[in-house]
Amino acid sequence: MTSDPNLTSDPNRRQVISMGAGLGTALAWPLATASLAAAGDAQAAASPSQPQQGMQMSTITTKDGTTIFYKDWGPKTAQPIVFHHGWPLSSDDWDAQLLFFVQRGFRVVAHDRRGHGRSAQVSEGHDMDHYAADAFAVVEHLNLRNAVHIGHSTGGGEVARYVAKHGQPAGRVAKAVLVAAVPPIMAKTATYPDHLPIEVFDGFRKGVANNRAQMFMDVPAGPFYGFNRPGVKPLPGVINNWWRQGMMGSAKAHYEGIKAFSETDQTEDLKAITVPTLVMHGDDDQIVPIANSALKAVKLLKNGTLKVYPGLSHGMLTVNADVLNADLLAFIKG
Numbered sequence: 001m002t003s004d005p006n007l008t009s010d011p012n013r014r015q016v017i018s019m020g021a022g023l024g025t026a027l028a029w030p031l032a033t034a035s036l037a038a039a040g041d042a043q044a045a046a047s048p049s050q051p052q053q054g055m056q057m058s059t060i061t062t063k064d065g066t067t068i069f070y071k072d073w074g075p076k077t078a079q080p081i082v083f084h085h086g087w088p089l090s091s092d093d094w095d096a097q098l099l100f101f102v103q104r105g106f107r108v109v110a111h112d113r114r115g116h117g118r119s120a121q122v123s124e125g126h127d128m129d130h131y132a133a134d135a136f137a138v139v140e141h142l143n144l145r146n147a148v149h150i151g152h153s154t155g156g157g158e159v160a161r162y163v164a165k166h167g168q169p170a171g172r173v174a175k176a177v178l179v180a181a182v183p184p185i186m187a188k189t190a191t192y193p194d195h196l197p198i199e200v201f202d203g204f205r206k207g208v209a210n211n212r213a214q215m216f217m218d219v220p221a222g223p224f225y226g227f228n229r230p231g232v233k234p235l236p237g238v239i240n241n242w243w244r245q246g247m248m249g250s251a252k253a254h255y256e257g258i259k260a261f262s263e264t265d266q267t268e269d270l271k272a273i274t275v276p277t278l279v280m281h282g283d284d285d286q287i288v289p290i291a292n293s294a295l296k297a298v299k300l301l302k303n304g305t306l307k308v309y310p311g312l313s314h315g316m317l318t319v320n321a322d323v324l325n326a327d328l329l330a331f332i333k334g
Helices: 013-018 020-024 091-102 128-142 154-167 198-224 236-248 251-263 267-272 294-300 321-333
Strands: 002-004 050-052 055-057 059-061 067-073 080-084 107-111 147-152 173-179 277-282 304-309
Touching: 059 128, 067 091, 067 128, 080 091, 080 128, 080 154, 091 107, 091 147, 091 236, 091 321, 107 128, 128 154, 147 154, 154 173, 154 251, 154 267, 173 321, 198 236, 198 251, 267 294, 277 294, 277 321, 294 304, 304 321
Parallel strands: 002 304, 080 107, 080 147, 147 173, 173 277, 277 304
Antiparallel strands: 050 055, 059 067, 067 107
16 A cells, blocks of 8 residues: 555525535535336347437446446547446536546546436445446446546445456456545444444435435535635536436435445455555545545555545545546556
């Protein structure tokens, strides 16, 4: 392990905002309309490109019949980079990275997690095991090898489970990156007594159940991007895009996903990862506290490097894309 110190709810809006920093320091808001294929049309849905209401939609169908939407851009012979988005968003959250890397000759792949974005709003499977298995289904379908997997927030948990359980055993992963990621675990346990109490996450479940639309406006307008900090100018387009992505998804998937990103202990996943892994975290992350995540995760990795970004937020991949993209490129090429 190496370390680089220089790099080193309530439906009521008032109550949601008043939880502000508490929610901010609490949670991975790491971010599907209707199913893309009718039941019994699994073979058609598995085709890499299927027309959906006038659009060409690339999808696969998993072993349990779930339709997963994905993007696959760039030369098919180039090294692939696979992006795993956060809760409750979609692959659109990676726009700044997808364009940056495809313009530099990489093959870029990103999928919408089940119940999120354009993937099927299925009833079951909203847990890390299914998230990782769905990602593996995309990787196998596209026959991706020597891939770099980058995950943000909940997507970082997905990457850790994927690499440990699928990518490494199958010999398909070259490197991994955990950005503002939730591992090893967010919620307080006997092993991690200093982590967040379960009541914090119960509040998130209440907010999703009672007024998801307002919660999904208040979170990006406040702690997610650090727009609640003095002197920081909110960006309406960024806030609205966060809301748009969230509201495309399933309320059930979002509700049940809270347990997945807060209560999944990924200590053993981190210990099992042997490929070079970059851990990136802003020290002003109000969503996933750095002390409970990156600073502990890097110590569990066999081949981990930590980069800490002074003053940057949970949403730094979007609002500080120039900084993050340069460091990602250096790591991938290194």
